[in-house]
Amino acid sequence: MMNAAATTRRSHEPPLRTRRCMTCSSKREKADLFRVVRHADGTVAFDPTGRAPGRGAYVCSPACLEEACRKGLMGRALKTRVDNRAAQQIVADMLREHERRAGID
Numbered sequence: 001m002m003n004a005a006a007t008t009r010r011s012h013e014p015p016l017r018t019r020r021c022m023t024c025s026s027k028r029e030k031a032d033l034f035r036v037v038r039h040a041d042g043t044v045a046f047d048p049t050g051r052a053p054g055r056g057a058y059v060c061s062p063a064c065l066e067e068a069c070r071k072g073l074m075g076r077a078l079k080t081r082v083d084n085r086a087a088q089q090i091v092a093d094m095l096r097e098h099e100r101r102a103g104i105d
């Protein structure tokens with residue numbers, strides 16, 4: 001049930017849509033990255049679907065996300081200010097998603 005989106009993901013997406021990690025700049029398939037989105041109201045959140053409307057930025061790993069938070073890269077990528085609480089929420093949500101994906105593989 002929980003795995004349906006991940007297992008069918010590749011079949012209905014155009015091939016090789018790549019994005020860069022905001023921290024280390026490594027180029028990955030969009031499906032292998034983790035997206036952070038700035039919503040229309042200016043709030044920033046982790047986007048597990050990768051499809052939420054708004055400006056998005058990507059990281060490749062929890063380590064890169066933590067570094068992005070520390071260095072303020074997320075705010076720069078999303079052209080907004082990301083407060084500490086939002087950043088911590090994003091880290092927590094991404095770690096959960098990272099573990100979920102790791103469990104599938």
Ligand SMILES: [Zn+2]
Nearest residue numbers: 021024060064
């Ligand atoms: Zn990275």
